Amino acid sequence: EIVMTQSPATLSVSPGERATLSCRASQSVSSNLAWYQQKPGQAPRLLIYGASTRATGIPARFSGSGSGTEFTLTISSLQSEDFAVYYCQQYNNWPPDTFGQGTKLEIK
Amino acid sequence: QVQLQESGPGLVKPSETLSLTCAVSGYSISSGYYWGWIRQPPGKGLEWIGSIYHSGSTYYNPSLKSRVTISVDTSKNQFSLKLSSVTAADTAVYYCARRKGLLRPFDYWGQGTLVTVSS
Numbered sequence: 429e430i431v432m433t434q435s436p437a438t439l440s441v442s443p444g445e446r447a448t449l450s451c452r453a454s455q456s457v458s459s460n461l462a463w464y465q466q467k468p469g470q471a472p473r474l475l476i477y478g479a480s481t482r483a484t485g486i487p488a489r490f491s492g493s494g495s496g497t498e499f500t501l502t503i504s505s506l507q508s509e510d511f512a513v514y515y516c517q518q519y520n521n522w523p524p525d526t527f528g529q530g531t532k533l534e535i536k
Numbered sequence: 537q538v539q540l541q542e543s544g545p546g547l548v549k550p551s552e553t554l555s556l557t558c559a560v561s562g563y564s565i566s567s568g569y570y571w572g573w574i575r576q577p578p579g580k581g582l583e584w585i586g587s588i589y590h591s592g593s594t595y596y597n598p599s600l601k602s603r604v605t606i607s608v609d610t611s612k613n614q615f616s617l618k619l620s621s622v623t624a625a626d627t628a629v630y631y632c633a634r635r636k637g638l639l640r641p642f643d644y645w646g647q648g649t650l651v652t653v654s655s
Contacts, residue, residue, distance in 0.1 A: 522595070525587075
């Protein structure tokens with residue numbers, strides 16, 4: 429099973445600033461990496477797939493990069509609606525799909 | 537617009553079987569794609585339970601495989617989850633979701649349903 433490790437667990441950033449979230453895989457997942465956003469009481473929402481492709485309707489301020497074992501989600505200018513929990517998921521080698529433990533992005 | 541909606545009992549007794557159904561609208565399951573279940577214990581992260589192809593092929597998380605059954609009913613355009621011998625550790629929000637292929641993420645999710653295991 430591939431283990432996904434996200435850092436940091438909590439990130440405090442001011443609105444308008446840039447946020448950088450990291451995800452590391454225990455072995456290569458090629459570019460088969462997705463990022464999801466989850467707000468309280470809601471289902472996860474697909475943001476990025478293929479490590480760097482934005483899903484339909486996702487604003488351009490969200491960008492993803494990386495391949496192999498190291499991945500980054502960048503939010504260029506934080507809006508109030510961006511404060512949430514973010515999860516990465518590898519789908520290169522399943523079963524099982526595996527998710528990171530999440531990064532909580534909070535207002536500084 | 538594709539929509540998924542989970543339904544089932546919100547309370548299950550320990551040692552019994554948890555049963556949930558996911559009704560799909562806006563897309564015919566028989567046309568293709570993979571359909572899956574993911575759960576999230578309160579305050580914790582996401583755990584993939586298993587997936588089923590429209591033809592009926594199933595894929596399960598090895599950690600749950602002995603207790604999980606996922607099935608599809610194309611005539612009702614829905615798929616189902618059964619998890620046997622539940623314990624308090626199975627208390628979670630259960631989501632159903634769709635993926636377009638083997639190397640694709642989950643693009644549509646249901647709103648989730650909380651299942652509590654308690655006597």
